[in-house]
Amino acid sequence: MQAEIIAVGTEMLLGQIVDTNGPFMARQLADLGINLYTETIVGDNPERLEEAIQLADSRSQLTILIGGLGPTKDDLTKQTVAKHLGVDLMLDETAMKQIAAHFKQAQREMTPNNWVQAQVPAGATVLPNTIGLAVGGFSEKNGHGYLILPGPPREFEPMVTQFVRPLLAKTYHPDEEIISRVLRFYGIGESRLATELADLIDQQQNPTIAPYIKADEVTLRLTARAHTDAEAKKLLDQTEQQIQARIGQYFYGYGDDNSLAQVVVTALKAQHVSITAAESLTAGLFQATIGSIPGASEIFNGGFVTYALAAKASLLDIPTAQLEHDGVVSAETAIAMARQSKAKMNSDIGISFTGVAGPDELEGHPAGTVYIGLAFKNQEPVAQLYHFSGGRNDVRRRSVMSGLSLILRALQAENK
Numbered sequence: 001m002q003a004e005i006i007a008v009g010t011e012m013l014l015g016q017i018v019d020t021n022g023p024f025m026a027r028q029l030a031d032l033g034i035n036l037y038t039e040t041i042v043g044d045n046p047e048r049l050e051e052a053i054q055l056a057d058s059r060s061q062l063t064i065l066i067g068g069l070g071p072t073k074d075d076l077t078k079q080t081v082a083k084h085l086g087v088d089l090m091l092d093e094t095a096m097k098q099i100a101a102h103f104k105q106a107q108r109e110m111t112p113n114n115w116v117q118a119q120v121p122a123g124a125t126v127l128p129n130t131i132g133l134a135v136g137g138f139s140e141k142n143g144h145g146y147l148i149l150p151g152p153p154r155e156f157e158p159m160v161t162q163f164v165r166p167l168l169a170k171t172y173h174p175d176e177e178i179i180s181r182v183l184r185f186y187g188i189g190e191s192r193l194a195t196e197l198a199d200l201i202d203q204q205q206n207p208t209i210a211p212y213i214k215a216d217e218v219t220l221r222l223t224a225r226a227h228t229d230a231e232a233k234k235l236l237d238q239t240e241q242q243i244q245a246r247i248g249q250y251f252y253g254y255g256d257d258n259s260l261a262q263v264v265v266t267a268l269k270a271q272h273v274s275i276t277a278a279e280s281l282t283a284g285l286f287q288a289t290i291g292s293i294p295g296a297s298e299i300f301n302g303g304f305v306t307y308a309l310a311a312k313a314s315l316l317d318i319p320t321a322q323l324e325h326d327g328v329v330s331a332e333t334a335i336a337m338a339r340q341s342k343a344k345m346n347s348d349i350g351i352s353f354t355g356v357a358g359p360d361e362l363e364g365h366p367a368g369t370v371y372i373g374l375a376f377k378n379q380e381p382v383a384q385l386y387h388f389s390g391g392r393n394d395v396r397r398r399s400v401m402s403g404l405s406l407i408l409r410a411l412q413a414e415n416k
Contacts, residue, residue: 001172002035004056008068008077009151010043021066021149021156028160030210031180031223032168034062044074053084053146061144062168067151069134071113078137078148082121085141089119092126095135102133120148127163131155138167145171161256173225179232180223183240186216186260186405188250193218196246200239207239216401217260252408260404261289267411268299273348273377275407277303278316278341280328280354281370286400304341316340329355329365331383334373338383342375350375351407353399357392367392370399376410 005025011017022039029036037060042052049068056063068077082089095118103110120126120137127136132155139146147164150156169178185193190213194201197220201209207224220243224235244251253263268275277286284305290296306312309328313320318336326332334352342350351374358367368388375381384406388398 001033001062002037002060003029003062003064004037004060005039005064005066006049006052006056007039007041007066007151008044008049009041010045010074012041013043020153021151024153024157025064025066025160027210027212027221028165029168031208031221032165032173032178033225034168034172044068044076046076046080049077049080050084053081057144062147062172063144064147064149066149066156069117069136069148069150071111071116075116078116078119078121081139081146081148085121085139085146087122087139090122090124091115092118092120092135094128095126095133098129099133121146124148125167127159127167129155130158130162136163138164138171176225176227177229177232178223178225179229179236180221181236181240182254182256182258183220183222183243183251184253184255184258184260185218185220185247185250186252186401188218188247190218193220193247197243200242207235209239209243216398252405260401260408262293264404264408264411265290265293265296265299267408268349269295271411271415273411274299274301274345275349275351276301276341276345276347277403278312278337278350278352279303279305280307280312280337280352281357282353282396282399283307285396286351286353286403289400289404301345301347303345304337306337312337316344327363329363329369329371331371331373331385334371334383335375335381336373338373338375339381348377349407349410350381351403353403355386355395355399357395359392368395370395370402372399372403372406374406374410376407377414 005022007019007022012019026036040052042049053063065077068075099114099118117134121139124137124139129135132150134150136149136159149159207222210221212219222236222239224232226232252260279286287303290300304315306315309323312318312323316337318340334354337352338350353372355370356362356365356367370386370388371383373381373383386402388395
């Protein structure tokens with residue numbers, strides 16, 4: 001089974017945007033045991049797109065076209081595919097209702113060209129768009145499959161995960177159950193993970209083990225194939241046990257869409273533990289990250305942004321003399337910030353961030369020097385020293401991730 005990807009959009013040829021959909025789709029195909037032959041980028045030109053489709057027909061059994069499904073005149077992917085298949089475009093009633101409801105809710109007048117987003121080639125299986133308006137579709141002709149998918153990643157990725165993967169599995173592997181499990185790790189780098197799991201990765205067959213590097217974390221996608229769901233899950237369980245035995249201390253959760261912040265908020269809610277924060281170099285980024293998770297109000301009432309020394313003194317009631325003596329970039333100040341924020345907000349946990357985001361030094365400390373303080377329930381407050389690399393925002397982001405990890409580990413340790 002061989003597939004090709006055709007990414008459609010002149011903006012990619014001009015370097016105005018970077019294609020992230022192709023790599024994402026490639027990973028899904030690998031999980032499904034479908035070989036990706038090549039990826040082609042084509043501008044918004046129907047003649048060149050038709051040439052690319054004909055070439056794909058000559059050497060592959062599945063053509064995946066990504067982008068060009070919008071309402072503007074240069075969005076011609078579905079029109080070109082319909083012509084290639086010798087069929088008309090049809091309107092999907094469910095998609096039409098979704099589009100109409102969208103414009104009604106936004107209190108905007110809908111122009112007729114928006115109906116194009118509800119069209120697919122006649123006879124196609126409609127793939128719903130849970131985020132945007134343009135539906136996708138899957139057509140077959142003479143043993144060849146054609147997928148048309150939206151270009152915006154925030155629409156493309158959910159459509160692939162929720163609808164395309166099951167459809168391809170059912171279409172091309174009808175006698176097999178293919179199940180994936182994503183393990184998420186924080187605090188271990190790509191090279192260390194590869195070293196710890198080298199033999200498992202080198203010997204992989206079924207399940208397969210695919211590591212993916214994301215910002216500040218590593219994920220592993222395990223994919224098993226078997227005749228039954230139970231057999232596939234058993235294979236996944238056995239492989240996960242081997243992995244957890246080696247690097248389980250860095251594991252924090254499951255799933256493609258799960259995040260460390262989501263896991264922490266969920267754990268705090270489950271244990272009925274409240275949290276607050278006092279932030280210096282992160283300037284509210286930790287609190288914004290917590291607040292971005294639905295339901296965070298159950299465990300987070302508010303906190304402090306104390307960027308300057310004077311703010312630490314006035315908002316947290318830390319004596320100015322103490323701050324000047326210890327320095328704002330110090331374990332003592334991190335502990336005082338965590339302790340005072342916890343007391344002032346009457347929270348179960350107080351966490352603090354102070355340090356040097358860069359690019360310049362502060363108090364003789366180089367950029368990337370960060371102290372994170374943690375006042376956890378009735379335990380004695382502690383501070384952890386980190387040395388982060390990267391630019392200013394990299395340091396701030398990694399500080400937040402490390403703070404989340406500290407909280408999760410403390411919660412897990414208490415439950416053991």
